[in-house]
Amino acid sequence: MSHQPKKSQQAVKNLQANPSLTSNQSQTSKPNNQPIVNDFVVKFANTNGTGSASANHMFAKSIMRMGIPVGAKNIFPSNIQGAPTWYEVRVNENNFLGRRGGKTDIMVAMNAQSLMNDILDVCDGGYLIYDNSKTLPDQFVKPNIHYLGIPISNICLKEFQNPRQRQLFKNVIYIGALAALLKIDFSVLRTLVSDQFKGKEKLITPNVYALELGHQYAKTHFDCPLNYQVQRRELIGNRILVDGNTGCGLGAVFGGATVVGWYPITPSTSVIEKFNSYCNRLRIDPATGKKNFAIVQAEDEIAAIGMAIGGGFNGARSFTATSGPGISLMSEFLGLAYFAEVPVVLINIQRAGPSTGMPTRTQQSDLISCAYASHGDTKHILLFPSSPYECFEMTAMAFDLSDRLQTPVIVMSDLDLGMNEHLSPPFTYNDKQKYDLGKVLSVRELDELSHYGRYQDVDGDGICYRTLPGTHPDKGAYFTRGTSRNANAVYSEKSSDYVQNMQRLEKKFKQAKSYMPKAETLSGFNKAQIGVLYFGSTTQAIVESRHLLMEQGIPVDLMRIKAFPFGKEIEQFIESYAKIFIIEQNRDGQMRTLLSNELNLDPKRLTPVLCFDGLSITANQIASDILTDVKVQDVNQKAC
């Protein structure tokens, strides 16, 4: 972030609204006349299957096109049509784009099923935009919020003939109204419509017309703009608005993946869909028109990873993508790939478990099941991207790591990161960077060898040389397996052969640390007594919570874990602070368990801040949990 964050009025307001934080605060209410510029939350309450997603997306993108940082979260049901769905847009020019917490400033309530709860979700002084084609019953009228009724259904009935259009344009009309209410540049929306319907020009005019209808209605009937409004800025730079799964799919294209087995599962499906669609654009052989890749939709997740392992064994960069239930099914195969030492990349878009859990809600709850997947002593390499940019970078990197280390590499994304659009640095790739294909012997190298053993630790780093089928007529063939064998890959039940092999695998895993991306620190407060560890998609909320805590006079230093096995720098960070918090989105503090176990720490050294309700953790919750903990400790110390 290039600029200094300004004091976030709304965030402070919500933080103060939290009773645990108000001990020495005066209850300041929102200033009434001063406009609140570029700092608010708009929530759209829709019914899924009604075409709201593309209109809501257009809203978020229009903010971005006005140069103002924006973040959006789609809170959707495991359902195709008819259930409530929400789209929460955070507008914040300090780049605080995670979930803020607290209530919503502007609610666009289009779903009768959820209306009462949606009204209760509006903050004092906030706005409810709703369809007043029918009069709102009395029990829905609450004090302290502004009601902005627009007869959206009636307008559509009058203006459009086709029933589908009558439904779809409802969404476009409220976006038009919001443009007037929030002072969004109408020409930005018009350009977005043209972009969206490129090639389907016939649709541009009716969409722009629907925007106009909403815009005109708001202009005529309300005092525009509202207290909340946007003002053009130049704060986006070269950033892009994109979801993490696009990053993973594209990262696999750039990383050279050619073999994919997969099984559809929310929220990972779009990783493969994106990989497929980019391959169909970028990986077609120009001379023959044939595919430089192969994708098979498998019969289940077991077969999906089996295919990726088969491809890896045969020297093609291979991967699969899945979510929690798939991880459970793939565990046996992960053990095989670990033990037979086959490179394979697995992208895990985590969702709320256990079992089927909440398939459309986010969590970081597969850490233990991935780190130690499969029976027996196994450990797997994990990467933790925190932005679409890193989803791209780490997926591409995962292929190098798994080829180099001849073992599975699991990219640990989640539903929030994977399926929501985030403002992210652009994807980057350096053409000079060469794929690291690891230790694979060529015909010539085999010719020069007097002896070849597949599991011989020639270099002393635990990583052995592999050969690919079909390479050499009489050297280098081996029979690999999940059963124990000696260094020459010959079946062996000798204890010493087994132990040596397991110890070498352990050595290799330790060696892997030197290839892992280092944890990233955000420090600079010299007097900070508190260190905060975190990883993945909670990043944006944590960066904001650090700011909130600073305002409360509590400086904290941050360290973002990027990979497992953990590097030395993580141990050093933990040692440097009197108090360490670990932020994670699961019930049991799985990262805390992993850190304690792997770094041999007293678990009491790590205080968990947890959120596992299926939604992304909020900045308010993190700040408030840390603050509460610190205060309790203060009181205890004083009492002593």
Place this chain on the structure above:
Amino acid sequence: MSYAKSKFKHKDLPVNDIGLTYRDYEGAISTLCAGCGHDSISSAIVHACAELSIEPHKIVKMSGIGCSSKAPNYFLNNAHGFNTVHGRMPSVTTGANMANKDLTYLAMSGDGDSASIGLGQFAHVVRRQLNMVYMVANNGVYGLTKGQLAATSDKGVISKTGDVSLFNDIDLCTMALQLGASFVARCFSGDKRQLIPIIKAAIAHQGFAFIDIISPCVTFNNHQDSTRSYDYVQDHVITGAITDFVPVKDEISCEIPEGTFEDVCLHDGSIMRIQKLDQSYDTNNRYKAMNDIEEHKSKGEILTGLLFIDPTARTFHELNDTTDTPLNQLKQEVLCPGERILGSINNSFR
């Protein structure tokens, strides 16, 4: 049980077209029980590959778990092998084949591996028309876990420990036919004259070739009540036709007398010569083959031989329209679209 293999090679051993003897196609010494039908299969594979003059390193041996799946260790030492997990060989073979379509994939599985734990993977690899040879060493029993009934055990048979098979059996040939396999055969491991040419034809066949090989288990399923014992199989086996395989460049001279046979030309130009013993036998009719299997079964007979072949079926890579170069040989320059294109992709997200 032998524990060492003789290194001695007779100097007059015949060599094949690429200068190798059948000894060059052998594997490690078998650790299976003496008399195990699976060893006959290994031996048939050794001879089939030697006679076809395939370079051993251009073969990949795939297997699951069980006695059958240990067998690939006992043939083709100069080929890579992958002994995967129980019932999951088909998916690993699919991935390996996706990565390199130019190699020959010889897969060994068993009745537990394919008809029980791996039935789903078996069904789906058939559907995918993967170019591979899928052999099931079918002994109707779980060998490595000592004698439990298998899903291919005939209903009503009694295991060595006295358990009765209560449920319907699964016929993998019928399944393979129903799911669209383009080459389906059933053999008896004790009949090499039948097994070797069928393995050769299966290798030459471009597409999914399935061979269910009745392979008696001498230790756990060779007793009087068994329908998979050597004696029972020998007494009940019915052969629809004698098959011979004529490689692409050989002059056609085989043991089958002229006028009584049908020739099927395979993809590479080699010929599968079929001599009908039963005039109604028809290897071009998938549905009749299914019917014939069931009819013989109802009489207590086991129909063996080539049951169905469609030499024109399209394989996985043809269906997928995969590029001609094996995917594992594509270089970074071909695979990575590069910075400039990434720049324009970034623009689509602004």
